[in-house]
Amino acid sequence: MSDTTVPTTKATASTPGPDRTQVSRVALASLIGTTIEYYDFAVYGTAAALVLGPAFFPAGDSTVSTLAAFLTFAAAFLARPIGVVLFGTIGDRLGRKRALVLSLLMMGLATVGVGLLPTYETAGLLAPVLLVTLRLVQGVSIGGEWGGAVLLAAEHAPPGRRALYASIPQVGPVAGFLLSSAVILPTLSIAGRDGFADGAWRIPFLLSAVLIVIGLWVRTTVTESPVFSGRGPETRPASRFPLGTLIKEYPGRLLLGIGAAIGGSAVYYLTIVYSISYGPKALGIPQNTMLAAVSVAAVAAAVATVPFARLADRWGRKPVILTGAVGCAVWALPMFGSLSTGNGLVIAGAFTVGLLFFIMMFSPIAAFLPELFPARLRYTGASATFILANTLGGGFAPLVATWLNSQWKSPLVLGVYAGALCLVSLLCVLALPETRDEEFEI
Template identity: 75%
Template sequence: MPELPFKTVPEIVGPGPAVSAPPPPAASRIAVASLVGTTIEYYDFAVYGTASALVLGPAFFPSGNATVSSLAAFLTFAAAFLSRPLGVALFGTIGDRLGRRRALVVSLLLMGVATVGVGLLPTYETAGLLAPVLLVTLRLLQGVSMGGEWGGAVLLAAEHAPPGRRALFASIPQAGPSLGFLLSSAVILPTLNLAGRDAFTDWAWRIPFLLSTVLVVVGLWVRSTVSESPVFTSATGGTTQTQAAGGTPQAQAVGARPKAPASVPRFPLGALLTRYPGRLLLGVGAAMGGSAVYYLTIVYSLSYGPKELGIPQNTMLTAASVGAAAGIAITLPVARLADRIGRRPVMLTGAVGCVVWAIPMYASLSSRDIWVITGAYTIGLMLLALMFSPVAAFLPELFPARLRYTGASAAFILANTLGGGFAPLVATWLNSHWESPLVLGFYSGALCLLSLLCLLALPETRDHDFTS
């Protein structure tokens, strides 16, 4: 079935009243609720990424070769990305058929269980081969959770947004990955400094994982209090539309949910691959370069700098944290600009900047100077924000409401898997052959160039009808 053209005029979606955005205060609360959950999920993911760079290799994959041990730890990091497509299929089906909010609550609960489980695991010294097997299993569960997190969070915010502010509201949960990393650093750095490197390697690395229990409880409470997306309920004939159309009080009183109409595919992922393959592939490519920059900076370089270049661990964590904070600081202004002039001009600017800056950014590691590295990382992650702030609205706008959760999730998650999940693994292999940080710049720069070409092939989506 050929791909349908973009619509720039309203479309009637079955019977029922037109969808109207909630008042700004309510929309703002929902956007913040999405941000809280996304921050917690990415905190869990960032804690594992940092721990894999610092201690998980020797603890779960002991080897006489430091490179082999690091490769094994980063393979478990990549394993979570391999299971993300399963999360897209699972939570995309839940989100497109049963509701965005329900999918988000389940995904956060799954992530919390898996993360706390990692903090309770025995090491290889205690349990032998069972230890890495359990670690990989929990990582796979984390990946399934992440497969449903991003799409649901940005959709809940975007579909509640007032007219003309969709990119702004969608970008609020988009700050979650960097906030999650900063939160993980705020826990890991004091723990590392107070306990000392030996104690941290021995037992204190578990503390950031176990603290996730408190965060997940807070996140579940916040997400359980938000309302369902009005776009979803209109497009699928959900409870909100039924009530507005005069549904029976008896059915509403017992909480009955009408069956999704035939227009909602039983298997949204299959329908997505059949109807919109080109749009999906280009969306994946558009986000791939930014994913590589993000994970090379906040995961791989935290291990590579100290082990290969002798840069102090605190220097790398400080540089990455300052850069992440700078990216967060411009996320909302960049999104507001994307609402005014369009998504593509802003994202294209960021893509060009990332291509040009990739080599200088990672070449800064050769200086081993905290100010040089921090400055280079700050510029790089601010350029990344130009790409990743508008993408939270751009990818959902590529797909119709009935497939939007699955479509946006699939595009972003596949980009994260191909561009980011394997980035530490590929970088470790590259640096085992060419011992220079320049290879990181060439690698990430090439993927950012691919993103630039994909963005040029995609249309502007700012005026796309989002209610259908």
């Protein structure tokens, strides 16, 4: 099947319609899973910005220790492609549900493990080695989370509402950040900056254990995707190595899909992760002010996720994504330029507008990327495009931004960087076909 042909095979007349109760439970399971996974990631990103550099990578220069902490953040992104291969193979050959349960369990154990680690002062070089190891496990886990979560929701969705249901797990990254802030802010307020650095930073990591138990219970009670379980003996079987088959049969779709998601990834991580460190350290913005401003913008993005997905079901995926890409490209400069004012209200307003444009790109992409590939390769295809875009556009964003600001010392360079990647996404989406009216292949 060529890159230019959208994979389509309509469900047979005997295929039962979706059970609304089960569909709702699946959507909830997908949302809880992505929220927990991105909570864990957000907790690490915030802790890296605040304390993990000195605790695990002591150095005379605070910039050097912060860079080292963000390097471990990037290391987890480098491990994500391993998760794509591992969980893509499990998800396409053995089932979406099995892959999702395993990915959530791995993430939870790694996150709790970070909260139990000794620091450099206690264990010497062993401490950063263990931290990097657990970060790699987190990266592998999240490499399989996104594709499975959106597929489980999308493949259960009623006709004409695929973008709507696929978008529900997309609330997870923003909700995970908000949940992490809801834990970190009170901990900071109660323990103080010194108390947080001395050991209170462990609390958000350890609380992940409670969330993981809830998430595993929810995920183990839902049914397998009907698209996967509905395969009959006449259906073309899954490949033994889905990623290799994907690269061979759909190289153009794979590259363009990565490009389509790369701009949104940069905007998200520069806003949600990097600005929380950059604002206080480089511009003197109070830490609580910065966290509150980003949280306000994140709430607006979370609320807008489902409405924009409904527009994508009505108008098509491309018009909504393209509007968001144009908006992000244009607004990136004033959005990050607002940091130079130091005013929390101005920053919150600018970031809110920016994240609303971001969510126009991010919400429909959950249906758009899976629709580019057939069922036998869909878990791997959706995961590979999104995760590689996240790695290239988001994983290295804090590292690249730290270097850019060491050279030019202006928040405007963040806008140039993010805006350029959003233009890349715009061009890639233009080159891909509209997929709204295509049936998921059984």
